[in-house]
Amino acid sequence: MAHHVLIVEDEAITAIDIKKKLEYWGYQITGIAHSGKEALKLTRELHPDIILMDIVLRGDMDGIETSKQIKNQFDIPIIYLTAHSEDKVMEKAKYTEPYGYLIKPLDDQELRFALESAIYKHQLDKKLKKVNRALRMISDCNQAIVRISNQDILLNKLCHLIVDEGGYKLAWVGMANYDEFKSVKPIAQYGFNEGYLDSLKVSWGDNKYGQSPIGKSIRNSKIFLSRNIPEDPDFIPWRERAVKRGYNSSAALPLFVDDAVIGSLNIYSDEVDAFDSEELELLNELAGDISFYLESQKIKKERYDFFNELKNNEKRLKKIIDSAPFGAHSYEIINEDLIFIGYNNAADQILKIDHQPLLHRPIQDAFPGLTGTRLPEIYYNIALEGGEYQEERFEYEEGDIIGIFDINVVHTGKNKAAVFFKDITESRKTQMALEESEKKYRNIVETAHEGIWSMDKNFVTTFVNPQMADMLGYKAEEMIGRNVTSFMFKDELEDHDSLMENRLKGFSDRYQRKFRKKDGSPLWSIVSATALLDDKNNFNGSFAMVTDISYQKEYEEKMISALEEKELLLSEIHHRVKNNMQIIISLLNLQNPHLKDDKDRELFIESQNRVKSLALIHEKLYRSKDLTRIDFAEYIRDLVYYLFYTYISNPESIKLNFILEKLNLNIETGIPCGIIINELVTNSLKHAFPSKRKGLMTIELYKEKEDYVLIIRDNGIGFPEDIYFRNTKTLGMRLVINLVNQINGKIYMDQNSGTEFKIIFKELVYQKRV
Numbered sequence: 001m002a003h004h005v006l007i008v009e010d011e012a013i014t015a016i017d018i019k020k021k022l023e024y025w026g027y028q029i030t031g032i033a034h035s036g037k038e039a040l041k042l043t044r045e046l047h048p049d050i051i052l053m054d055i056v057l058r059g060d061m062d063g064i065e066t067s068k069q070i071k072n073q074f075d076i077p078i079i080y081l082t083a084h085s086e087d088k089v090m091e092k093a094k095y096t097e098p099y100g101y102l103i104k105p106l107d108d109q110e111l112r113f114a115l116e117s118a119i120y121k122h123q124l125d126k127k128l129k130k131v132n133r134a135l136r137m138i139s140d141c142n143q144a145i146v147r148i149s150n151q152d153i154l155l156n157k158l159c160h161l162i163v164d165e166g167g168y169k170l171a172w173v174g175m176a177n178y179d180e181f182k183s184v185k186p187i188a189q190y191g192f193n194e195g196y197l198d199s200l201k202v203s204w205g206d207n208k209y210g211q212s213p214i215g216k217s218i219r220n221s222k223i224f225l226s227r228n229i230p231e232d233p234d235f236i237p238w239r240e241r242a243v244k245r246g247y248n249s250s251a252a253l254p255l256f257v258d259d260a261v262i263g264s265l266n267i268y269s270d271e272v273d274a275f276d277s278e279e280l281e282l283l284n285e286l287a288g289d290i291s292f293y294l295e296s297q298k299i300k301k302e303r304y305d306f307f308n309e310l311k312n313n314e315k316r317l318k319k320i321i322d323s324a325p326f327g328a329h330s331y332e333i334i335n336e337d338l339i340f341i342g343y344n345n346a347a348d349q350i351l352k353i354d355h356q357p358l359l360h361r362p363i364q365d366a367f368p369g370l371t372g373t374r375l376p377e378i379y380y381n382i383a384l385e386g387g388e389y390q391e392e393r394f395e396y397e398e399g400d401i402i403g404i405f406d407i408n409v410v411h412t413g414k415n416k417a418a419v420f421f422k423d424i425t426e427s428r429k430t431q432m433a434l435e436e437s438e439k440k441y442r443n444i445v446e447t448a449h450e451g452i453w454s455m456d457k458n459f460v461t462t463f464v465n466p467q468m469a470d471m472l473g474y475k476a477e478e479m480i481g482r483n484v485t486s487f488m489f490k491d492e493l494e495d496h497d498s499l500m501e502n503r504l505k506g507f508s509d510r511y512q513r514k515f516r517k518k519d520g521s522p523l524w525s526i527v528s529a530t531a532l533l534d535d536k537n538n539f540n541g542s543f544a545m546v547t548d549i550s551y552q553k554e555y556e557e558k559m560i561s562a563l564e565e566k567e568l569l570l571s572e573i574h575h576r577v578k579n580n581m582q583i584i585i586s587l588l589n590l591q592n593p594h595l596k597d598d599k600d601r602e603l604f605i606e607s608q609n610r611v612k613s614l615a616l617i618h619e620k621l622y623r624s625k626d627l628t629r630i631d632f633a634e635y636i637r638d639l640v641y642y643l644f645y646t647y648i649s650n651p652e653s654i655k656l657n658f659i660l661e662k663l664n665l666n667i668e669t670g671i672p673c674g675i676i677i678n679e680l681v682t683n684s685l686k687h688a689f690p691s692k693r694k695g696l697m698t699i700e701l702y703k704e705k706e707d708y709v710l711i712i713r714d715n716g717i718g719f720p721e722d723i724y725f726r727n728t729k730t731l732g733m734r735l736v737i738n739l740v741n742q743i744n745g746k747i748y749m750d751q752n753s754g755t756e757f758k759i760i761f762k763e764l765v766y767q768k769r770v
Helices: 012-024 037-045 062-072 089-093 108-147 153-164 213-220 231-242 277-322 345-351 377-386 425-447 466-472 490-502 552-596 597-622 633-647 667-687 731-742
Strands: 003-007 027-034 050-054 078-082 100-103 170-176 182-193 223-226 249-257 260-269 325-336 337-343 389-400 401-413 416-423 452-458 461-464 507-518 522-531 539-548 629-631 654-660 663-666 695-704 707-714 744-751 755-763
Touching: 003 012, 003 037, 012 108, 027 037, 037 050, 037 062, 050 062, 050 108, 062 089, 078 108, 100 108, 108 153, 108 522, 108 539, 153 182, 153 277, 170 231, 182 213, 182 260, 213 223, 213 249, 213 260, 249 277, 249 461, 260 277, 260 377, 260 744, 277 425, 277 461, 325 345, 325 377, 337 377, 345 416, 377 389, 377 401, 377 416, 401 425, 452 466, 461 466, 466 539, 490 507, 490 522, 490 539, 507 539, 522 552, 597 731, 629 633, 629 667, 633 654, 633 695, 663 667, 667 695, 667 707, 667 731, 667 755
Parallel strands: 003 027, 003 050, 050 078, 078 100, 654 695
Antiparallel strands: 170 182, 170 260, 223 249, 249 260, 325 337, 325 416, 389 401, 401 416, 452 461, 452 539, 507 522, 522 539, 629 663, 695 707, 707 755, 744 755
């Protein structure tokens, strides 16, 4: 597909030349602008893929200011075109982060290579930014999952991060309802919505409203995309409202609890086909983290419900047995057998049996489940000899009685013992579930892409995950117990002290830090640090997420080095531009003797003189203290004398009269005026004094209020009466007329005594380069 190029160039001829070259190379030209305002307007309307920007433009804005405004509004690469390469201009231009800087006259190969390189680099930059943005979003989301316990607050926070950090248009979490319609209910959302979700009719059933990525994702337990919403036939029920809000593609990622889909994470982008495989992998990882959080919340709720129920049971039991919220059995040694002699009502409740038929039986008969364990012997010894015994998590099984118990045995009198027991079956299950939940949380920490670093109130390392240790080249155990400053360079310590002051005050920070690896090399990173506070809001330590940005830093240094090499090259090119004009003149001189036709020879001389007029402008400009203006009176003298000795073989025959004010003109005005003078003086010297006729040529330059007046007069034979100078077909007069228009001037001709051309003009506004 052809790339669209916007050309911003104040010289119409140059712009047309560039346009033809680019079209020949297969580019599509979206427009040509001659001023900064026009460039901004065309950029908003046409959205080009790349912009060729002249630094010097007509109007109030130069190319650099125009580029700044475009960069603030659009992500479009810009290549500068200019005839100037001064250091101060380059310094000013580099802050707009251009993708190239070409010096006029343009070399075709350099221009083509600069365009291809800029487009390719911009595509890579966009992809890198997108991946970095997604990684940063995942990091912030994981940090939120670790820190926020309230489900509603967390899910809405995650939607905020997905939109704000991920650069998406809308994010929302939908839960699958088990109603007749199998509807999907939004429970968290953030982004450009404008009522989109208020009346959204989405189903996860296999029906008309279940064909969106959301319904398919929940129904099929996998990721589904709509790569192009405006053209997706399955999106018809929602297309009009989605397109109106700028949604062009969407992704739905299933959320699981206990291996069952309970809903989906739904993300909308304003780009068509916005989700590539790498991005989907990261988003699916985030959906997995959310699923794990929801699953852990379920376990916490079950535990909460369990303990609430336990408390209620205890209250009910307390009304029956005020003194014993646990089961109790009494035993006595009779005839060398341990006999079951008593129980409380709670024992019936806990074991869910009627103890009455078991009374006065030996322990093995009363509770066969204890046979084969060491508890009967322990009970017997305590009844006989005294003492006490405690056993936790004793597993008991007898018929329908299956459970885990905490047991306490005490001596209660001669040959007597009491056993107090508590059923901890459910609490043990809850504890095991919590241990599994804790294991999953630790797995998140230990497998996170970012380094995780925890410190005490003295900034001594208490924990690092494997990624953090690996980033610094250590083993995790080597870092534990060491102060964070031992991993830093000396030049970082002063800044570190001020940041730690903020942490002691309880503030969080996000900053760039250069750590020292074990091998002494630097690790550039982004640190997101949070203060840890105790119950009284006192500083108790610090927690940090560390992201490795060494690659970005290395890339930045390479770019700086490349820019320096480019500046050196441009300086050399600039040095040779002035010499190249002289080479052109010399080549024309060498070719001139080989021309047989006088007209051809005249054309060569005229072309040579035009180049000379331009070269002379550059010569005066670069010798001037002010690189923006030249002494135009001195320039006129030099140019006219050059032309005079080129065309007049007998210098005594024609007298030159200069009436020139000492005026300085900028280059925007000077170059067109130089060519005008070249054409009119050449015309006079060639045609006004035929047959070695003697005469007088007068050149005047003066300022009259805000206007400049240029007069070129001769007392020769006069301009042909049958030719109107504004309609002549000769190249010289056409150049004069067009260039007078370019400097917004007016030209008059007087033929009373010879020929007089009078040009009145204003100096063009000079766009300052430094």
